Amino acid sequence: MELVAAAALGKFIGAGLAAIGSGAAAIGVGHVAGNYLAGALRNPSAAASQTATLFIGLAFAEALGIFSFLVALLLMFAV
Amino acid sequence: MATETHAAEDTGLVFHPLDQFIVKPLFGEGPIHWYTPTNVTLWMAIAVLCIVALFVLGSRGRAIVPSRIQSVGELMYGFVYKMVEDVTGKDGVKYFPYIMTLFLFILFANFLGLIPMSFTTTSHIAVTAVLGFGVFICVTVLGFVLNGPAFLGLFWMKDAPLVLRPVIAIIELISYFVRPVSHSIRLAGNVMAGHAVIKVFAGFAAIAAISPVSILAITAIYGLEVLVAGIQAYVFTILTCVYLKDALHPAH
Numbered sequence: 351m352e353l354v355a356a357a358a359l360g361k362f363i364g365a366g367l368a369a370i371g372s373g374a375a376a377i378g379v380g381h382v383a384g385n386y387l388a389g390a391l392r393n394p395s396a397a398a399s400q401t402a403t404l405f406i407g408l409a410f411a412e413a414l415g416i417f418s419f420l421v422a423l424l425l426m427f428a429v
Numbered sequence: 430m431a432t433e434t435h436a437a438e439d440t441g442l443v444f445h446p447l448d449q450f451i452v453k454p455l456f457g458e459g460p461i462h463w464y465t466p467t468n469v470t471l472w473m474a475i476a477v478l479c480i481v482a483l484f485v486l487g488s489r490g491r492a493i494v495p496s497r498i499q500s501v502g503e504l505m506y507g508f509v510y511k512m513v514e515d516v517t518g519k520d521g522v523k524y525f526p527y528i529m530t531l532f533l534f535i536l537f538a539n540f541l542g543l544i545p546m547s548f549t550t551t552s553h554i555a556v557t558a559v560l561g562f563g564v565f566i567c568v569t570v571l572g573f574v575l576n577g578p579a580f581l582g583l584f585w586m587k588d589a590p591l592v593l594r595p596v597i598a599i600i601e602l603i604s605y606f607v608r609p610v611s612h613s614i615r616l617a618g619n620v621m622a623g624h625a626v627i628k629v630f631a632g633f634a635a636i637a638a639i640s641p642v643s644i645l646a647i648t649a650i651y652g653l654e655v656l657v658a659g660i661q662a663y664v665f666t667i668l669t670c671v672y673l674k675d676a677l678h679p680a681h
Contacts (some may be wrong), residue, residue, distance in 0.1 A: 409664040416618030
């Protein structure tokens with residue numbers, strides 16, 4: 351019985367720890383967007399051609415946050 | 430199992446935030462086989478019908494000055510065409526129909542999922558994995574057919590120092606095989622997370638003290654989800670273009 355309780359406790363702690371990954375992904379996405387804006391304000395004429403790169407960078411940074419979200423979901427509902 | 434039901438009672442939610450993603454058969458209760466019509470097939474069919482309706486109605490008039498529906502169709506066509514041309518170059522335009530199909534299906538599935546009480550087909554990894562692995566298999570086969578063994582040059586960096594090349598090759602190989610996984614999970618995860626957040630706030634709306642805040646939050650998150658629905662369709666398509674470019678021109 352105590353083992354089951356410990357497992358449930360560990361599940362919730364693990365899901366909470368996985369949520370840190372979402373915060374880290376937020377930092378990454380902020381970096382991408384901020385640096386894009388900084389570059390775009392220095393050279394506005396080149397900004398339009400780089401929006402595709404911006405979105406690819408955002409997608410890559412965000413995917414890792416989604417992975418950690420997925421780990422949290424798996425811990426909560428699948429394990 | 431016992432702990433889960435207990436946890437649901439503790440939080441005071443009358444429904445589970447992930448209940449909205451349950452696949453149900455349309456008729457009766459029976460077990461779900463591969464041929465059973467479910468709510469997933471229904472909403473996929475609606476998405477396809479909407480796309481067909483948009484383009485059949487839009488291209489019917491062929492007016493010089495486009496009607497409203499025709500200009501929507503033209504805008505989407507031009508947008509995806511320009512994206513394919515910009516990212517993959519002139520020789521990638523041959524594969525434009527495939528990319529256009531992917532873009533429209535994901536866009537319409539995402540937007541139809543935002544209608545209250547509807548079902549979001551793209552929130553299931555099973556659905557997006559078919560799209561993602563389809564792209565992966567197409568691109569890999571295409572790369573080997575067009576370039577032969579030279580396609581492996583994608584992993585062998587010519588401009589890196591010789592000592593580092595095997596290490597980089599292993600890393601590139603791993604990242605190549607993770608592509609379909611991240612490609613599909615990105616779409617499903619984003620859509621699922623957004624919808625689950627809306628449901629969580631909907632659960633808070635039942636508590637009188639915080640219901641105004643929570644309804645405002647639902648409205649704000651719904652607006653964000655409209656944005657995410659478009660951006661994720663765009664991101665899925667542009668990554669397909671990037672992978673296609675790798676297959677067409679493996680030498681960087």
